[in-house]
Amino acid sequence: MSIERLIYLPLGGAGEIGMNCYVYGYGRPEAERLIVVDLGVTFPDMDGSPGVDLILPDVTWLIERKDRIEAVFITHAHEDHLGALAHLYDQLGRPPVYARAFTANLGRQKMDEHSHDPKAIKTVSKWPQMTAAGPFNVGFVPISHSIPESSGLVIDTPAGRIIHTGDFKIDENPGVGEPFDRALWAEIAAGGVKALVCDSTNIFSPLPGRSESTIGGNIEALVAGAKGRVVATTFASNVARLKTLAEAGDRAGRSICLMGRAMRRMVDAAVETGVLTSFPTVIAPEDAAQLPRDNIMLIVTGSQGERRAASAQLAAGKYNGIELKDGDLFLFSSRTIPGNEKGVIKIMNQLSEKGVDVVDDAGGLYHVSGHANRPDLEEMHAIIRPQILIPMHGEHRHLREHARLGAARGLQSIVAVNGMIVALDGNAPKVAGYVETGRTYLDGRVLIGAMDGVVRDRIRMALNGHVMVNVILDENHEPLGEPWCEIRGLAETGRSKAPLVEVLEADLDQWLKRASDKVLKDDDKVEEALKRVTRQTALDEIGKKPEVTVVISRLT
């Protein structure tokens, strides 16, 4: 096993949509030199991760091999590709990080917020510039997506060329940024491609994807016909969409106001890096509030119903001096990501209560996806003609369907999920091992493992409520006074109509009075018994088995 090998190892993003992190290695087994493509986050929810701030991939495997990391390459600035970098930078041994100008600009702000040297992120030019990183040579090839300067990576290795698409769509007229360049990709692939590691998000969308340019007219017509205020929301990072929206407002004689920190940050970064060369003049919210309703268009954050974003605030009441009312128009120029439906619907109904007309993308008129649909993926396969196809950026069902599509076209395809080491140096991909992967939670300011039990305990308290039992035992192991209960998140009275705490205290007291000296000497036994009594009494009284914390204080 001393011959060198080329490996692919996804640590996030393969088997889920979110927290992308892909590792490539080349060298002797267990001594490969490594590069990391993307370090993203995914977002918590009440169901599985209440109170958590961010979810990061568990990169323990990488941390243990940090001396072998040559570099990190960030394909684009979406949070699910860039968001974990600053959080994990130290633990990964502060490797060199490479990105194009727009991505680097946003990444540096995050590094700065975490007190890292912003210069750790080096700006690279697009293909044909290549960056050497150990045995790898990496080039950033412009590819169309829903954020500026997205790049597919050309990763040249001693075992051949890999194309890592990053997130992409085929758009020849993306508005802002670089069009998809078939000829360039064909030229890059002409010498033969070992493996295409390819976005799978929209594998189940059967029709060819639509260009960003197809919706401008629809948006313009909608805004032109509006009589009151116009508000539009979309992903802050979709700079092309922001421009489309702003220009529609501008043409309708409306002043443009951007609301939400993320949106202003994105536009600033796009202007600073030269990505955005023209954009209508933007006015401040306080000025917008002074203008007649039919002279203003707001472009705001919060298209996914995020509680603190501008959309939610405007729906709930007055925000930045602006209150929407009867006859105003609110456009969701976006798609609702699964799981966010309730938040978005809540906003729509709040707006409806104010008399605001809500327009969403139900008809496909005001939004296009940033990912390649099934026919587009087939086209990409045909352009690149790789030996091996590795679907990425998808749930298991997406990866599997994408692999089947590739196999049907004669490509060596594999469903490679997080933690699977795939050797790519042979003629077909080969599973070479598995590593532990998972999720790391940023909880407040602390990183905790998803399986540490901390969040599981919070979920249990949310489902079952919590009883705290206090007992004081004296020098002779005799109860001093009666046990004391506090409840949180439980009904105050149940079956017996007496306060639940009183019933609990009476039952616990009875147990204590009957318990033998031998038992009362033993904290573990007392705790176990008091928990059991508490759960049983609560079950009888209110039909719930609560979480119980027992505190035994001994006077010695």
Next chain:
Amino acid sequence: MSIERLIYLPLGGAGEIGMNCYVYGYGRPEAERLIVVDLGVTFPDMDGSPGVDLILPDVTWLIERKDRIEAVFITHAHEDHLGALAHLYDQLGRPPVYARAFTANLGRQKMDEHSHDPKAIKTVSKWPQMTAAGPFNVGFVPISHSIPESSGLVIDTPAGRIIHTGDFKIDENPGVGEPFDRALWAEIAAGGVKALVCDSTNIFSPLPGRSESTIGGNIEALVAGAKGRVVATTFASNVARLKTLAEAGDRAGRSICLMGRAMRRMVDAAVETGVLTSFPTVIAPEDAAQLPRDNIMLIVTGSQGERRAASAQLAAGKYNGIELKDGDLFLFSSRTIPGNEKGVIKIMNQLSEKGVDVVDDAGGLYHVSGHANRPDLEEMHAIIRPQILIPMHGEHRHLREHARLGAARGLQSIVAVNGMIVALDGNAPKVAGYVETGRTYLDGRVLIGAMDGVVRDRIRMALNGHVMVNVILDENHEPLGEPWCEIRGLAETGRSKAPLVEVLEADLDQWLKRASDKVLKDDDKVEEALKRVTRQTALDEIGKKPEVTVVISRLT
């Protein structure tokens, strides 16, 4: 104000989809005789109601007037129309309940489970039979929906005829149950209709609705082409769909097996009441496990991703002796209700990991909605030609859009939301007052108000974690020993790398040692201070502000 009036008062279902409860009254103001149409539930979720078992409408207003309730009428057996009856029956003073045979059959099972007399529900025949209830005369007119024997109600009052559609679609070929009968509805409306109170669910669906009969061929073709096991899931109550699915399996030479308690209950009720006259022979799960894979079709519960239902169990592993594998087919003959996406997607991915092919209704081939689309609603308006249109069964945006549609056609329309008393005796609907409404939670076995704070406390523990602080003070108000902390749902260590509980205990001890005698005498002041210290220390250490419970024990 001594003249009699006719009022409409929604207590649930108007401003939300779920927990339907509509009240009609006739008589002198504040002395109206009342009837209740439907008493439904809605389902809890982790976001807003963790640990809650069911959500019921808050019917305090009705309970306070229970001596004025003449009867309850249940339009159909869906949980959001029938599910709260047994829970609220006693509090409402055990009024007479009327329903058609299938609905009554299912309702009686629920009444029995709650130890109520099942005979309290009286079976009524369909129109033209009428049931007198005080000043009202109520008839059940068959109307097509997605459960057998759904009915629109004709409610005759001294102030005119009301048509309360219940949930409906226009389906002339529903498979099981009665087709939509245009001529009958026209005849019923011929003498003039005061108000049409009308389902609004699908107001945003622009195309005419499709008949249940349009999908049979698609399902049959899919099942006929399957090589391994076939599993199909749909709403258990959609008896027509169960039949369509079972017949498709039967024709493909497969034995049919129903899995999930709700599904067997529905089919039994449909057979017992004569609703279902033919259904392929059904075999038991243990027999199904013995059959070759291509000889079996399972029809299972859990189309919404419910964790304990058959779909989730089959996706997670072996269930009833059956384990799905590579080459099996799983059909979602259903739509995912907003909010349930993550659960459904989880199942799809688990199935994908087993190699099972998942087919959903993305293309509209295998499911049709049970509600009238926009053009169907327009047709209903045209058939009934009411003086007044009151949209119901919808979120605010649905009610508003439906009212606009009616107004555009010259109908007196009103957006009447939960708690709004609308007087219907004049020529136009008039808001006559508002009553307090809301939600009641069934939590374990106890009914609690949604605003009581119990569930809010559970949500806070889930978001913030929980610290319990124990202090013992002696006769002189001096701390006896050091304070004691327990944490639940919080990281064990933070910034200082020392255990969080130890840092908390040290800071609390320091405060106690510095506190004056005057402060230590006062439980409230001690509690407030210890909470403040705990929150501040936790914020410094781990970046979170936990919930805190302080227990002060005084030795006296």
